[in-house]
Amino acid sequence: MDVMDVMDAIPADGLSFAMPLLIMAIGGIYCERGGVLMLALEGLQGFGAFTGALSVVLCLPLLGAGSPCLVYIAMAGAMIGGMSFSLLHALLCVRFKAQQVISGMVINTLAMALTTFLTSVVNEALTSQVSNRFQIGASERFTLPILSRIPIFGGFFRNMYPFELVILAVAFVSWHVLYKTRFGLRLRACGENPHSLDAAGGNVGRTRVIAIMICGALAGLGGIFVAYSVSANFSPSIYMGYGYMAIAAMIFGNWKISPTFAVCMFFGLTKSAGYQICLWLGMTSNYTDLLLVIPYVVTLVLLVFFSKRNQPPRALGDPFDKGKR
Numbered sequence: 001m002d003v004m005d006v007m008d009a010i011p012a013d014g015l016s017f018a019m020p021l022l023i024m025a026i027g028g029i030y031c032e033r034g035g036v037l038m039l040a041l042e043g044l045q046g047f048g049a050f051t052g053a054l055s056v057v058l059c060l061p062l063l064g065a066g067s068p069c070l071v072y073i074a075m076a077g078a079m080i081g082g083m084s085f086s087l088l089h090a091l092l093c094v095r096f097k098a099q100q101v102i103s104g105m106v107i108n109t110l111a112m113a114l115t116t117f118l119t120s121v122v123n124e125a126l127t128s129q130v131s132n133r134f135q136i137g138a139s140e141r142f143t144l145p146i147l148s149r150i151p152i153f154g155g156f157f158r159n160m161y162p163f164e165l166v167i168l169a170v171a172f173v174s175w176h177v178l179y180k181t182r183f184g185l186r187l188r189a190c191g192e193n194p195h196s197l198d199a200a201g202g203n204v205g206r207t208r209v210i211a212i213m214i215c216g217a218l219a220g221l222g223g224i225f226v227a228y229s230v231s232a233n234f235s236p237s238i239y240m241g242y243g244y245m246a247i248a249a250m251i252f253g254n255w256k257i258s259p260t261f262a263v264c265m266f267f268g269l270t271k272s273a274g275y276q277i278c279l280w281l282g283m284t285s286n287y288t289d290l291l292l293v294i295p296y297v298v299t300l301v302l303l304v305f306f307s308k309r310n311q312p313p314r315a316l317g318d319p320f321d322k323g324k325r
Contacts, residue, residue, distance in 0.1 A: 010272045011155030016229050018268025019167045020045075020222035024246035025253070025260045026174050027218030033178070033255060034211035035191040035204075035315040036093050039104030041219050042243025043111030044082045044089075046236055048220020049227045050115040051081025053134040053234035054122065071139055071162060074224050082220025083213045085111065090212040094205050097319035108243070115236045138232035139163065163225040170221070175257045187211055191313030194320045204320045222246070241296065248299045254310050270294055 024041050031038035055077030056070050063069055089107055092098040116132045123131045139161050147157040178184040186207050189197040194204045226242065227234045245267060253260030274294045 008155045008158065009276050010269060011153075012159040012272075013275065014265065014269035014272035015156055015164060016161055016268075017271050018264040019161075019164050020225045020242065021246045021249055021267060022171060022222075022261055022264040023167045023225075024219045024222040024243060025250040025264060026171055026257055027215035027222075028247055028250045029253075029255050029257060029260065030174070030178065030187065030211045030218070031215040032250070032316055033191045033313055034187050034208045035194055035313060035318065035320070036089075036208050036212060037100035037104065037317040038089075038212075038215055039101060039247065040086075040089050040107035040111075040243075041215075041246050042239060042241075043104075043108035044086055044216045044219035045223035045226075045243050046115055046239045047085040047111045047223075048078040048082025048216065049223030049234055049239065050119065050134075050236075051084075052076075052078030052220065052224035053136050053227055054118075056136045057122070057126070057134050065137065070136075071228065074136070074228060075163075075166065075221060078220035078224035079217040080220075082216040082218070082223065084216070086212050086216025086219075087209075089216075090209045093319070094208050094212070097321075100317050100319075112236050119234070119236070132235060134227075134234040136227060136233060139228040161225070161229045163221075163229065167221065167225065170218070171257065171261065174218070178257065183207075183210075188313075190320075191315050194315050194318075195322075195324075198320075198322060204322075208320070219243070245296070245299060248303065251310055251312075252302055252306055255312060267298070270298055 024045055027044075028038045028041055052074040056074045059070060059073055085107070088110075089103055092103040092106075093100050119132045119134060120130050123129055123134070141159045141161060143159060144157040148154045150157070178187065186197055186202050187210075189202070190204055190207050190211070197207070198204050222242070223239060226238060246264075249260050249263040249267060252263045271294065
């Protein structure tokens, strides 16, 4: 592998790592812009990916391994699964006004244990083998013919996954909904001054529940992307750290979609560069594992220097009490 091969591989692999972070971070932005603290991204991602992978496993005998429909079935299943599981967070935080940090931690732990158990049960029922892993294969890649020839930036359009275009489209729609629609205005009001929204006739509880469900759907989409691209299988252990990095990207992006996109790309390119340098230098797996922690170290450094300058939504983490107006 020469230097040019490394330079071509870094943008493609960086984009495939950044896109699931981006879509999960956008889900977190929706939730926290609505005033509900979202530390459950990892759990929602894992459970959504589980339901998406389960949909593939169940449909595989009917459609065949090469069917292009499996990818879309996986995306739909993951979004429905993540959305359904997020209702638990909505029930605890909006209906019962539970402590939102604890609720997020409980959902993360529950998702890990539940998906491990259910994956083993399903595998034993279908194959008579106890395994906590669904083999779903890797999604095919493609190259955009004209854009891939652009100097320097052409690498971003080579060896792309179909999920990347889907996530970019969903990200654009999410930006439009959040900043250009009446629902987005109400959602942002929930996080800044929910009592003003209530006084104007808006339903704070319903808006927050919808925001949490959107977060669950987007986290599930990010999860199935990881399973279909980075790992080529579903396993509860492959998502460790992704959710928290998405939360970090959201915070660095100051709860805004455009800066968060830039942060996710930075994380993705950093991880890709570390991995490709290891391959280029022929390093052993020990050194590869060491360099792959670079994004997490960068996350800690950025938290130290930039977290105090950010301005979270003013009502973030505060349960809405109509009687306190």
